[in-house]
Amino acid sequence: MKARGLMVAAPRSGGGKTTVTLGLLAALRRRGVAVRAAKSGPDYIDPAFHAAATGREGRNLDSWAMPPALLDRMLAEAAGEASLLLVEGAMGLFDGIGGAPGRSGAPADLAGRWGLPVLLVLDVSGQSGSAAAVLRGFASHDAAVRVAGAVLNRVGSDRHRRLVEEAITPLGIPVLGALPRDAVPVLPERHLGLVQAEEHPALEAALAALAEMAERYIDVNAVLALGAPLPVGAPARQVPLAPPGQRIALARDAAFSFLYPHVLAGWRAAGAEILPFSPLADEAPSADCDACWLPGGYPELHAGRLAAAARFLGGLRTFATRRPVHGECGGHMVLGQGIVDAEGARHAMAGLLTHASSFARRRLHLGYRRATLLADGPLGAAGTVLRGHEFHYATAEPGADEPLAAVMDGEGRDLPPMGGRRGWVSGSFFHVIARETP
Structure with missing residues (x-):
């Protein structure tokens, strides 16, 4: 056709x-x-x-x-x-x-x-x-x-x-x-x-x-x-982002829904198996997976339910003792110490990273980002350059973790280092779109 x-x-x-x-x-x-x-x-x-x-x-x-x-x-x-x-x-x-x-x-x-x-x-x-x-x-x-x-x-x-x-x-x-x-x-x-x-x-x-x-x-x-x-020919075989593992536990529900379809399709094309689970249903990542990915979404709208999801939080903490866990934006918020909602109520989260997120003092963060990884992890090896996007209203309360990436905006201006990493766990407000290639 x-x-x-x-x-x-x-x-x-x-x-x-x-x-x-x-x-x-x-x-x-x-x-x-x-x-x-x-x-x-x-x-x-x-x-x-x-x-x-x-x-x-x-x-x-x-x-x-x-x-x-x-x-x-x-x-x-x-x-x-x-x-x-x-x-x-x-x-x-x-x-x-x-x-x-x-x-x-x-x-x-x-x-x-x-x-x-x-x-x-x-x-x-x-x-x-x-x-x-x-x-x-x-x-x-x-x-x-x-x-x-x-x-x-x-x-x-x-x-x-x-x-x-x-x-x-x-x-x-x-x-x-x-x-x-x-x-x-x-x-x-x-x-x-x-x-x-x-x-x-x-x-x-x-x-x-x-x-x-x-x-x-x-x-x-x-x-x-x-x-x-359309000028559709035989395209080059490229995967936007290498899968973080062969079997990936993927949080997937109304609180965790912002994962680019092309990234997920690229993981599958590379042979990865995706095992979805629902934190809102108090499900934990499957123990036989070799990586866990928490996408972005709206955890701030479900912070009370997530804080009460003992099986999810406990299973995530156990998983993180032996296998990589990565969170993007909303997922990054849940990996932190807590989320303060728009009414000022604080809800405890996984505590796997030391930052916290607040919506009581909303501030728009928006724009393209070029990130260079500072250490090996689920997103790739140290030195890998990724392009993506940041779009959220959360205010981050800084933690004591090592930064995940050195970052520039879309026009090449340096920004403060982004995200955090601690043990097997990493996260940031950066949504990855693709690896940078010449």
Whole structure:
């Protein structure tokens, strides 16, 4: 099956990309189209919604964190067994960081690299003719990026739509839909973005409503026709991150859900066996595994239950006496001495590292990170360079552990050493996306 590709992007965050993307995905699946989706950048929440809408696992495609050969492999995997791959942009179409051309992390990097036509979602609230100026600017900003169509969002009335479309007509870019400001289903949110797909109280109904919205207000046939052939060849065999063991005990529930699908798929491709367990159900990591991995998530929302999960905490402590344990972000919080929730209550955690985490004094930590490991461990040998992302609101109370990695931000500025390691245990707020290669 020869896949075609299309990107849904916008001038800024909050413009309606996810709404349009999910509506199109759900509508196309309902029509019987073999559609898959990917997310530009490091967002680990949207791919789960993509998977729910398509019935196929979502993927991340990150031009800053993934080396080019791995990026092409991720494209081939995302396009596998699909007739259409819909790539949802992050932030604005051209929003990235400084660096090598094509490796800024901006959605435009992917559109230019693979010739993905762009369907631009324009929030036209409070404007009419000015929307055409915005569209003209985006269409002409980069010759390698083709804006092939537009969807108007938050349209106030039929007259409003007519005025915007009349202004856009001379540009020769078709308007393929217009969403009234009161017609878009709202997905619930929390401090890191949308409430996770697996926690949505009525996800199937929400996706059905989004599909109805797309069918009613967007020319789905015209959008489908925009897709261009993807340059999918025989990709290089690359694993984003070497598995930490042959048998990996993986915490997996509503408190521990932020593990990139491509990392998990890479472990399996390398021959690792994954044994999930649920800390919220008071399950311990299997004793016959040779590594334990605690992903990120929302342990702060479940801190009381985790503190009371004696079998989980005891089993984790026993495991850590003889085998590697690693925690990313939320997992790192649970490996520490405790979590202080937003109300100021302190909940004791595993105590395998000496730091503590607090949400009583919230502070946003956000951005790309380049980490060099300072010692051998589950993430690789000392000196291994990893690229990834940090995104959390926790304030860390420092501990006395040895640091895990020397860190720079995405633009090469030094940051304080990150994370901690003690015995078999390591952790940090860093979400690994891929090993760095030339």
